[in-house]
Every structure is written in C-alpha cells, then in structure tokens.
Amino acid sequence: MNRPALLVAVALTASTGLLLTACGSGGSTDSASDKIKGADSSGAKASASPSAPTSKDRAGRPKITLPKEFQANFEGWTNSDPKLQAILDDGREELRSKYAAIIESNPDSDAVAFYNSGSSLKSAREWIKSFTDTDDDLIGKVTVSRPQVHINDTGSGVLFYCVDERKASTKNRKTGKVTTTPDKPESVLQYRERLDKTSQGVWKNVSLTTVAGGCR
Template identity: 30%
Template sequence: MARRALPITAAALTTTAALLLTACGGSESPDDIKGADTASKSPSTSSPAVPESDRPDVSLPKDFRLVFDFDEPSDPDHAAALADAANYIRALNHGITQQNPDDPAYQFYSGAGAARYAKSQIQEYVDGGWTVTGTDRYYAAETSSMDGSKTTKTVMVTFCEDQSKAYGKEVKSGKVHYTEESLASYQKFSILMASQSDSPVWRAQHITVAGKAKECQG
C-alpha cells in the first residue's frame, strides 16, 4: 500500500507523520460509479460532448500553477480518460485552494475511493491551515485498457509528479514555506478511470500514489 505526503514537499508544514495519508482507493466495482495550467500536446480538459458550462469550476489562484506535460494518446477513450484524470487533479487542488472538503469539483470527477482520497487530502490542508502555491508539474503519462463491463469502460492512467517547485502556504499569514528538491519531490500516480455508456465523463475510481519515485526523477 503506497503512502503519500500531501501534494507539496511538506517537511516544513507540520510533522511528517501528520501529513502522510494512505493513497489507496476503495475496491468498488466500476458499475458502482457515481455520476492557469499548461500542457504539451495534452488532451483537451473536457470532452466536446460535455459543454464547459456543464462542468465544475476548477480554476486556481494566480500564484499556483499546474503543468500537464502529457502527450495525447491516439485512442479516443484513452485520450478522454487522461484528460479527465488531469481534471481530477485540478479539482483536488481547487478544493485545497478553496478550503472546501466538500467541493463539488472533485465529486464531479471522482467516485468510490478516489473521492474519499480527495476529500481526505483537502481536509488535511484545511485542518492544518495550509494552502498551496508555486508550480506543480505532471508528466510521463501512460494509459492502458482494463476489463470493464457491458455498461462501463475503464482505463488505467499513470503519470509522474514533480512538486519540487510547489510549496505550502499558511492561509492566515500568507507565509510560504520553501523546501529544497529531494527524492520526496517525485511521486508516481496510478488512477483507474471509468466511464459509463450513458456519460462522456471519465471519473477517477481508485488511486494509488507512490512517494519517492526514483523512476520519476531526472
């Protein structure tokens, strides 16, 4: 079971033990599904079948930037799954910056264990009086088809994170806690994405995050 510090190099925030959360989603079947960044050759942030007006706000403060260096997969389902995996990450960070553990954004882009994981991450920041600032980069994305069902398609999405230029910021004082780059700055995400036949939206169902990912460094 992978364990992960919150998505900031958190040594200066509080004690390390307090910031570590189990990054493991639930074991629900895909049939139980509920309904200022840049990219390089990245898939669009939303499917053309879903108007932007029908999707939640995932905007972030000007002092916090997400970068998705993702090459777009040739398979349309894989491209859509990767795009909404990025939206899940945006939504999680939107909840942190909004200080709202019940933010509708992450609920829109997730179900099952991935929704619980997002809420726990956001709650940890709120309880500690922290938000995020700087630049958080995601890259080296890969996708693979998984066994689904007659009504559900599933794709496993993996990618790396470099959070060496992302920092914790005290909500009340605005003080930024800068940290040095280390192996702890690199993490590897595995997210099971699923889409039901009656919806073009892909939602995160299960997430595992491995910390100190050497394969993501360099």
C-alpha cells in the same frame, strides 16, 4: 504537523511536500490487467501541454480554475486514440479539481465529487481537509508529465503519471509562513489511477495509489 497517509503505508511530514501523503483510495492498480509496461521508467519525451477542456460539455463537466499563484503544468498530455485521450482529459481535471478545492478551502467541492466516487471520493476529501484544517494554501507550480494510459480487460481506464512538486510550496493563510518542498527524488511522485466510465461518458477516479519517488 504531519499530514495523514490515506489508506497507504506512507507517512511523511508536511515539510516534505504537498502530496507525498496523498495516497490510495479503494485499493491498488497493480493487478495484471492494470499494469503499464515501463511505468517506473522515465518514459518518452513530453510534448507541449494542451489547453484545459472548455466548460461547455454535454456531461456537465465543471469549469475548474486555478489562480496565477499556483500552476499545474501538464506536459505530454495527448494521445492519438480518442478513447484514451478522454481518460487523460478527465484524469487531468480530477487532479486539478483537488488542487482547486485546497485553494478554495472547500473539502466538499462539487468538482471533486464530479470526478471521484466511492472510497476515492472519501479519501480525496480527507486529504483536502488535511490542508484546510491547518489553513494552508498552495503556491508555486507542479509539473504533471509522462502519462501512460490504457483500458484494461474489464473496461476500466488505467492511468499512470508523474507529479513533480519540487517547485511548489504551502502557505499558511493566517501566518504567511511558506513551507517549501525539498528538492529530492521523493518529491516526484507516480500516480496510479483506475477510472470507470459513467453512463454520461465521464471517467471517474475509483482507485488511486501514489508512490513517492516512483518517477526517478
């Protein structure tokens, strides 16, 4: 069963990982002001992961909960600049919202809509639906690390990070069949996001490209 490549020229089978075909919406982050120096390198050593934001938020950010059967561990997800930390926080919850929507079998998740807009929201829902259509759940864990973030010349946030899926699997809800992610460099993806800040102060994802093996 093939998962659809979303707006990018990547077409890998479901057996090669959870997100390897979860790519691109609304263009690329490769303009001059969106590039991050050393984005394809290993980056600095990660620090301990911070806890998830609380549900009490004046912007109405949703509380996103993942079950113990699937863990998304964020390492080094801190920045001394409060403005950049805000982008990291919303970027983290955007990814967690998509995992939660797959697990809840809910492509129309309000949390996904909260953190995505325009074509990014459309492609996110299509990607989630590719799991729900085949009745697949997520188990195991992913490690999300090496975040690099800045605000570009137009005021948009630019966020690059790595997702290691090698300890994650899909599990079919009906048959119980587990499909593991191969232990290969291609199973470590680089996410490249552009985010715009809303009037409520939320950094919404408007563009996403993923590069399989981009974090070697």
